[in-house]
Every structure is written in structure tokens, then in C-alpha cells.
Amino acid sequence: MNPSSAADVTDQTPPAATVPSSALHEIFRAAEAKERQTTTPVLKLHVGDPYFDPPQEAADALHDALRRGDTKYTGVEGILALREALAGKLAAENGLDAPVSRIFVTPGSAQGLTALLRALAEPGAEILLPELHWPVHLQQSLLAGLRPVFYPLGPGFRPDPEAILAAAGPRTRLLLINSPANPTGVVLDARAQRVLLEGARERGWQVVSDEAYEHYVYEGEHFSMASLERDLPQHQRIVHSVYSFSKSAAMTGYRLGYVACANDRTAHAMSVVQEAGIISPSTPIQYAGLAALGARDSVAANAKLVAHNRNVLLPPLCAAGLLAELPAGGWYAVLDVSSTGLDARTFADRLLETHSVAVVPAAGFALRPRLSAAGQVLSLDVPQWARSLVRIAFCGDPDLLPLGVEKIIHFARTCEVERAHG
Template sequence: MTELVEHRRRYPVERVPESSLHAVFRASRRWTDTHGREANALHVGEPAFAMPPAAVEAMRRALLDGRCAYTSAEGMPELREALVAKLAAQGVGTTADHVFVTPGSCQGLSAVGAAVHTPGAAWLIPRVHWPIYRQQGVLNGYDVAGYPLGPGYALDVAAVARTATPATRVIVVNSPANPTGAVADPDALRELLALATERDWLVVSDEAYEDFVYEGGHPPLAALEADVEPARRRVFSAFTFSKGYAMTGCRVGYIVAPNDEFAGLLRRVQEGSIIAPPTPAQIGALAALGDGDAVRANVAAVRGSRDAAMGALVEAGLIAGPPAGGWYALLDIASSGHTATEFADRLLAEYGVAVAPAAAFTVPGDPSTRTVVRISFAGDRTRLLEGTEALLRACRTWGGERAAGRA
């Protein structure tokens, strides 16, 4: 008699961590379905402003005129040339051959990771980070490690140097940062670039929130190697139309490769994966590039919401000061007597306000975010202020309950 043995297949992708952010999305949706009204979604980075009318009209015309054919894997030449001009104004000298339009910067980041992967390589990311960095590192076969950040979540190059190993191949930098709102000091970026050159690392700079800097300026990291001959450059830059232009669901971004060699590697990945970026979205992006006033208005709106909400949060001791950039703030709700997960669950259940426990943005087991949650201040200002008032009220009420219980 033949005995049948059930074999459990093991797939490498099982090592990819699931994003706990999606659990917050699902919980918020269940609350909405149960109560018949929308939960206050402070957990999600969806802007209150709409995409520029010129982009909407350009996409509409493209669809009506049947402009839906394939472009090249790199994207439309007209859009790439326009992006070269935009980058030149920011101090980044490049050519259209090095610019790749992508279905969102997320796909572009993943494509870079695949393009430069070598067996046994390590992928170094901030210890507090956008969770997709860790997912993509594992998906592309890297060993993933997190480097510590300094006070105020600042870039600490000495900590990066201590954390790296001989296997480190790629380091990811995000400024302005999600979820911290920190903006890296240009001197620290220069120091990091010098370290990467010394140790022959590649650098992936996520510039998604490039426009949302509220104090001073912020040059793209690639601008700091403008004087380096192209063959020796090492910075890949990732940009998106999702933030400044509010084209979140259109899924259009772009990657800038440092030189011909790396552009050739990236081209192979894109040809073998996306075939081509979506044509109507590219046409909309090209139209959006001409509307700098829309971006400036959007930045002003988000800054105004940040300023309106942060005063009370700072006064209550939940955050040291307003974030210098980006769309998000990390709040320490230890005064509530709850962990971040307990607080988020209870805040949604009792107040209908959804926030994201910051454990979603850290390496596993990191104790620094045990009582930290993330909120977005890019959404509707009225809802933001309602949500933060509920959050503050919950901290006071639940903290008082805890204190009374100890008395």
C-alpha cells in the first residue's frame, strides 16, 4: 500500500512581511460599514486637494482620442524630456535616456532593487521607514537591515556606518520622510554620499515628498553628486506625481538612473515586467508639470493644516514640534496608558478615528514605537482637527482612568 505524504511547499515570498497598515484600512472600513458613516481616516495619506484640472482634461482627451497605445518601457519621450528640464532646475543633470516613467514610484523603487541585486547583498533602510522598503528588499532577495536615526529622526551617518556590514550593497534614504516628517540636513546627505562612495554602495533616494518642505530648501540627493563624472555616480532618485499633483490613483512616477550602465540594467527590468507605463496617465503627468501654481497651492494647504493641528498636540506633549516636511506626524500617546495598538483599536471603536500604530513603520521588535502612532495632516482640515481633538480627549480620559485606578 502506498502511503500518501502531504508536502508543504515553501515559497520565498512567504518571508515578505505583510503590512499592518492594511489591517488599519480593513478595520476602518468595517467601522464605516457598521456605523453607516465614514470613519475619520487620519491613518491614510490621501490629500484633500484634487489633481490639476489641466491633467484631468489631458487624460480625458487622451481617452476620447484613443491615445492608449503602448509607449516604450522608458515612457513617452515628451514626458521624459520635460522631466529632464524639471530636474535641471533642481540641480540634477541628466538625460532622457536615464529617466524612466513608472507605474508609481513604488514600482520604480522595486525595479531599482531588482536591477542592482547581487547574491548575498544587503539592503539598508531607515529603522523607522515606509514599510514598502522592507517588503521590496525581501521580495528582491536582499538581507534587510535597519539603520538607527538620530534625535528627531534625523539622518545619523555615524549610526549608518556602524550598522552596515561588508554585505551592504544598497542604502535607502527618504527625505522628507514618511512617517517621521524629518528633512535631512544637506551636510548629513553629503557625508552619507561620501560614505557610500568609500564603501561602494548604491544609494536609492526616495524624493516623494520633495515639494513638502516647510522650513528652508531641500536639494535632491542626486544634485550633490552633480560634479561627479557620470560613470562614477551612484544615486538612483525616485519621484512621484502622487503627492504634489494629487495623482495618487493614476499611478505615475519616475526613476532617474545615475549613468548609462545602471540605466541599461533598469531598462531590462522594465521591459521584462511592466512592458510600458500607462499612456493616459503619462499624458496627464505631462500636463500637470506645467501647473506649478497648483503644487504651490497644495503645499500651502498642507502646511496650513499642519500648523492648525500641531499647536495643541505639541502643548499636550504628544510631539516635540511640527514636522519639517512631508504629510505625517508621529505622536507619542504614552499618556493614555495604552500601547499604540491598543490605543488605535480603542480610538476607532469609541471615537471613529483611525490612526496607524507606528510598529507598522519599524523593524520587528523595535521597542521605540511601542506607544507611537502616525497621523496624516494632508486630508480635509476640518476632519483633521476633529480627529486630533478626539485623540487628545482620549489621551486625557484614558490616562485619567489609569491614574484613578492606581490611586
């Protein structure tokens, strides 16, 4: 249910039943329905699924694990060999000092984030999210019983650390950062992260750092906030870091991610949430992940492929006035289609209908829920500025994406001309 008015919700309605499904989910279904109806392939610029494949080593290791019968439960935190390899990766690439006792293998980083927020949530506490965010972050926060507060983004959707700290209320306990960000592509530099960490520490918050796109940075460098805490004793650390095999190793369907908890208290809570939620991550998939970690060349090669798409595909959208600037990182670009006179939803629906191109109305990435005291979503507002925003993914096939971009520009032009002629 996507509640549209408080009248839809009674005292008996479970809060989870009032959490909105995401705009991504809806367009995913619409694109599939369109393909079934017409047999014309839809150009899929809506979904963050890459056109390149996971490393062969991952598939081989998966088969090997299955053949040798490595199919039993593992510990809730995952197999030791993988966690040791992850500790090595986190030290070498992210500057983290994360012992295996605080590393959890999760079925995708989405489940890792869900578990982590459950582990950290205090009843009724507030979490700071960017005002334009991955809608799943909102779902995860609400499902954990947290009350979202949105921090403002400046020009180019860049957050100002001082404005983030100023957005907090007396019940704020958590700050979520996502660099490189979905959907904005913004990369938070070390200076900004240092200011945020100091502010969070002074206010007694914990920080969740979603680094799913860590290997896709085109301007500047990826920076992991938890590296600033590497010399602190564990009980003083507050930054929990979340990573994914989906993007770096193109392993979206394997469902594999990992969480490095800042401290032992959170690691204990995380182990309970994992036990209650999944018992253990899939065993054969963990072996695939271990093998993928050994294939670092493919990570660099994947990053180059997406960087190429960004550099070639996006400039025409800038020239057409639909994109303000190239994203500094990630897989997505946020287009503003206000010149067409259409709101994002109508733009996306008509583009799919008439040109078989799927994009996501990013208005659904800026939902403002109004909550009851019990945490039920009573209504959802969309701020005016977000109503004309559309997200495209540029991790797709470079042989197909240019046609998708061409069709977006053509459709936008047609709408602009129609609008000019009244």
C-alpha cells in the same frame, strides 16, 4: 501570511510569501469595515491621500489622450515628451543632470522603487534602511532579495550620518534615504547628504533617494543628493532618485512616478525590469502627467495647504504631550501614546472603535525581520521604543481634521485618567 514563528516557514515556502503586509494595509481595511458596519464616516488620519484634487489640466489631458486614441503601448521607459519634460524639471528644481536615456516613467513611485531595487540588488546583499521607515520600503527590499539592516535615528528621529555609516556590515551594498521622510517628517540637509554620499562612495555602495515628498518642506529646503554628482561622468555616479506625482500633484490614484537612474548600467537593468514587470506605463496617464508638469502653480498651492494644516493642527498635539516637535517636512507626524498606558495597536483599535478615528500604529514601521539564509522572514520583532508610536497624516480636509485631532487628544486624556486611577 505574517509569520509569527520560524515554525510557520519551511524550506519550500517562497520568500515572498513570508513578507509581512503593512500596518497601513491592515488599518485601511479596518477603517473600511468600520464604515460599513456603522454608516458613521470614519475620520481618516491614517492614509496619505490629500483632500485637494489633481490639476484640471491632468484630467483634460487624460480625456484628450483617450479621445484621440493614444492608448497603445509606449516604450518601456515612457513617452519621450514626458521624459524630456521631467529632465527639465529635474534640472531646474532638483539640480540634477539626468538625460532622458536614464529617466523611467513608472506606475507610481512605489513601482519605481520596486523596479529600481530589483535592478540594483545583488544576491544576499544588505540594504540600509532607517529604523523607523515606510513599511513598503521594507517589503520592496525583501521582495528584491535584499537583507535589511536598520540604521539608528537620534532625537526627533533625526539620523546622524556617521551612525548610518557605522551601522553597515561587510555585505552592505545599498543605502536608502527618504527625505522628507515618511513617517518621521525629517528633512536631511545638504551637509548630512554630502557626508553620506562620500561614505557611500568610499564603501562602494549605491544610494536610493526616495523624494516623494520633495515639495512639502516646512523647515529648511529640499535637497537632492544626486545634484552632488552632476559634474561626474555617469559611470562614477551612484545616486538613483525616485519621484512621485502622487504627492506633489495630488495624483495618488493616477499611479504615476519616475526614476532617474545614476548610470547607464542601472538604466539598462531598469529597462529589463520594467519590460518584465509592466511592459510600459499607462499611455493616457503619461499625457496627464505631462500636462500636470506644466501646472507648477498647483504644486505650490498644494504645499501651502498642507503647511497650513501642519501649523494649525499639530500644535495642540504638542501641547497635549503627544507630539515632541512639528515635523520639518512630509505629510505625517509620529505621536507617542505611552502616557496612555496602551501600546500603539490597542490605542489605534480602540480609537477607531470608540471615536471612529483611524490612525496607524507606527510599531509596524519598525519591524525587525529575522531572515533565513534563503531570505524567508522567520519572525518579526518590534523594538520596545516603537511600541507606543502612532502615525497620523495631516494632508486631509482642514474642516474635518481638527475634529480628528480633538478626538485623539480626548481619547488619550481619558486613557491617562483611567490609568491614573488604576
